[in-house]
Amino acid sequence: MSEGAGELPASAVVVSGMRPTGRLHLGHLLGTLRNWVALQERYRCFFFVADWHVLTTDYEGPREVEASVRAMVADWLAAGLDPERSVIFRQSDVKEHAELALLLGMITPLGWLERNPTYKEQREQLAGRDLSTFGFLGYPVLQAADILLYHGAGVPVGIDQVPHVELTREIARRFNHLYGATLVEPRALLSEAPKVPGLDGRKMSKSYGNTVPLDEEPAVIERAMGRMTTDPRRARRTDPGDPEDCPAFDLHRLYCTPEEIDWVRRGCTTAGIGCLECKQVMIRHVLADLAPHRERRAQLERDPAAIDAVLAAGAAQARRVAQETMAQVRAALGRGGAGREEGGAAARPHPARPGREPQA
Ligand code: SF4
Numbered sequence: 001m002s003e004g005a006g007e008l009p010a011s012a013v014v015v016s017g018m019r020p021t022g023r024l025h026l027g028h029l030l031g032t033l034r035n036w037v038a039l040q041e042r043y044r045c046f047f048f049v050a051d052w053h054v055l056t057t058d059y060e061g062p063r064e065v066e067a068s069v070r071a072m073v074a075d076w077l078a079a080g081l082d083p084e085r086s087v088i089f090r091q092s093d094v095k096e097h098a099e100l101a102l103l104l105g106m107i108t109p110l111g112w113l114e115r116n117p118t119y120k121e122q123r124e125q126l127a128g129r130d131l132s133t134f135g136f137l138g139y140p141v142l143q144a145a146d147i148l149l150y151h152g153a154g155v156p157v158g159i160d161q162v163p164h165v166e167l168t169r170e171i172a173r174r175f176n177h178l179y180g181a182t183l184v185e186p187r188a189l190l191s192e193a194p195k196v197p198g199l200d201g202r203k204m205s206k207s208y209g210n211t212v213p214l215d216e217e218p219a220v221i222e223r224a225m226g227r228m229t230t231d232p233r234r235a236r237r238t239d240p241g242d243p244e245d246c247p248a249f250d251l252h253r254l255y256c257t258p259e260e261i262d263w264v265r266r267g268c269t270t271a272g273i274g275c276l277e278c279k280q281v282m283i284r285h286v287l288a289d290l291a292p293h294r295e296r297r298a299q300l301e302r303d304p305a306a307i308d309a310v311l312a313a314g315a316a317q318a319r320r321v322a323q324e325t326m327a328q329v330r331a332a333l334g335r336g337g338a339g340r341e342e343g344g345a346a347a348r349p350h351p352a353r354p355g356r357e358p359q360a
Contacts, residue, residue, distance in 0.1 A: 008187070013043065014189070018032065019050045019053050021206065029079055030193075031193040033075070035193070056142070074300040087318050089318045093311065094322050096323060100322075101141050103333070104148070107175060112140075113138060117163050140168075147168050158191065172185045194254055198210025218290070225286065232245075241275075243269075264278055
């Protein structure tokens with residue numbers, strides 16, 4: 001079941017991660033990071049760098065992953081994630097992710113993984129890569145471990161990722177059914193992610209090569225956005241167009257004032273303005289929005305030790321929670337001391353869910 005963040009109690013834990021696969025772009029900032037910043041005001045949040053996840057599709061380039069980690073965290077912090085409010089860490093610094101993934105893998109039916117809609121889709125999209133690996137098939141189990149380790153009640157996702165959260169719920173339910181109430185079933189927090197078009201009009205994505213990188217020089221951004229795809233009907237300056245058929249207008253919608261939007265609609269449909277003139281109004285807003293981000297990011301990049309310190313402190317906090325969860329998981333499985341007693345921890349309710357009965 002998925003629902004909005006408004007349904008979660010204020011004490012709920014929210015968990016999310018991002019793969020370090022290169023420069024972050026405007027789509028990440030508007031679609032994900034601003035939502036995370038809002039969530040950290042309301043919940044206890046764990047945000048992790050999903051470096052092991054990158055290896056499920058790009059196992060040949062572990063060094064490139066490493067190089068992207070600090071740059072990505074610099075963008076997170078520049079966007080407003082606050083290590084005083086959120087636990088910010090790197091997945092591979094908390095080895096319990098691997099242990100829980102291993103144990104959850106034991107109870108996850110193969111059919112659940114083969115039915116995962118993104119499994120087939122990604123194999124088709126990433127055709128040039130060897131994805132015939134155990135790691136790639138099993139990455140939803142690692143994702144489940146990432147969430148369940150922190151008793152995450154909410155996972156902010158876009159609509160296309162809801163099946164992953166559903167799979168995590170099924171895995172948690174199966175574990176609880178087999179061994180006793182231990183793991184919290186998370187819910188997808190559907191965010192109203194704005195539509196952020198790339199320079200060619202498709203969704204902004206590194207794999208399409210159509211992004212506006214957050215660390216790019218303003219002059220380069222201005223030139224690239226000046227060439228952004230528009231309504232094809234406006235082949236000539238004198239041809240009228242329709243903003244509803246213009247990818248650039250999706251950015252106007254996000255950035256411009258109502259008066260500017262009226263001016264665009266009128267000018268476009270009557271050929272009263274040219275596309276470059278029209279886009280410049282929006283580009284000015286984008287550059288103004290990115291300027292403070294660039295400045296904060298540049299400061300952080302000059303001090304890599306500060307980023308490392310954020311990750312180290314976050315890993316220590318995450319590890320404490322993860323170790324507690326693993327003690328409960330091992331006990332539920334009858335391992336690790338207390339769990340070997342009659343009933344063990346499997347019979348004890350989890351503190352996050354007092355009195356909850358195992359589910360069928
Ligand atoms: S005038 Fe503006 S809204 Fe119309 S097609 Fe050109 S860029 Fe798009």
